[in-house]
Amino acid sequence: MASAASDGVKSVARVFDLLELIADAGGDVTLSELSAAADLPLPTIHRLLRTLVARGYARQLANRRYALGPRLVRLGEVANRKFGQVAMPQLKQLVERLGETANLATIDGDRVVYISQAPSPHAMRMFTEVGRRSHLHSTSVGKAILAQLDDDQVREIIARTGLPRDTERSIDTLDALLADLAVTRERGYAIDDNEQELGVRCYAMAVPDMPVLTAVSVSGPVARVDEAFAARAVPVLREVADEISALAMSA
Known part of the structure; x- marks a missing residue:
């Protein structure tokens, strides 16, 4: 037996x-x-x-x-939704401390999928529907995820997806993307500066030690989300990313 x-x-x-x-x-x-x-x-x-x-x-x-x-899709959707719910207190903490919308996202094939969001209390705010799939290269969460891969893996993904532009500010060459990811790895966080949506700036950080590549972000109008905001946001993002990682490992 x-x-x-x-x-x-x-x-x-x-x-x-x-x-x-x-x-x-x-x-x-x-x-x-x-x-x-x-x-x-x-x-x-x-x-x-x-x-x-x-x-x-x-x-x-x-x-x-x-x-x-196809049956894996249902399992992944349910798992993402449940984990997004579990991590909601950490996202709300981001909103309370920074005043802007917080998102949690994971890689899904060659795209990034948003699995949870805590909205900003401001009337003018960033809104991304949970479940939305976006390009990796033009979102801060996507670039934070790509930065966890080596350049050859990034090349393989871009060979399949290309570099479609969401806005006139979107990265549209492989060399520019690889350069951006090198900077992201060095400083420890990614920036979407009007690349997914004009007038919106986002800062994102990878959630460490996750079974699926994951990132957490905070985003809002460029008038509020500036360099001074970044100086406050990055340490808080790092703290929350570590909390989400610990939460995942204890689940």
Whole structure:
């Protein structure tokens, strides 16, 4: 019985390993690529994939590659929503201390998805609908997430998505994006300066030690969110990011 249980746990671990490898590869991969990355025999991988496909957690494409399946979308949406609710006290703390809208976002494929928001009390404020998916390169949360990747991983994402411009201030060349991310890594936070929406400036910081790349941000009109605001906001963002990280690890 103990051996059977051990084999079962091993199979579960292998299934999750395969799903993460597919995600790491950008969402789809060949059987041989999985075999090389997972260091498992092809028959074992094929057997596990057949089960995943049958359950809707993976799918086989017309070109014989394997991709993540639609049933994972529901799991991810529910998990994001629940974690967003858990982190709401920290976002409200940001609003109370800084007076501007606070957001929590994670990476979702090649986009950033907003999973929670605490609105500013000001009549003129930044508003982003929870569940909205945006470009990584033109949002502060997206750039804080991209800065956690190496340049080759960033290049792979941009090769798939391109650099569409949300505003005339959006970054539209790979060299400019990589330079921006280098500065972001050095100073420890990202800035969206009129890049997603004209008249709005956002500051974001990565949430450390998260299972999924995550960032927290504070944003508002450029008239209020200036350099003096940044000097106050960055230490508070860092404190809140660490609190959210501790919350995730204790959950």
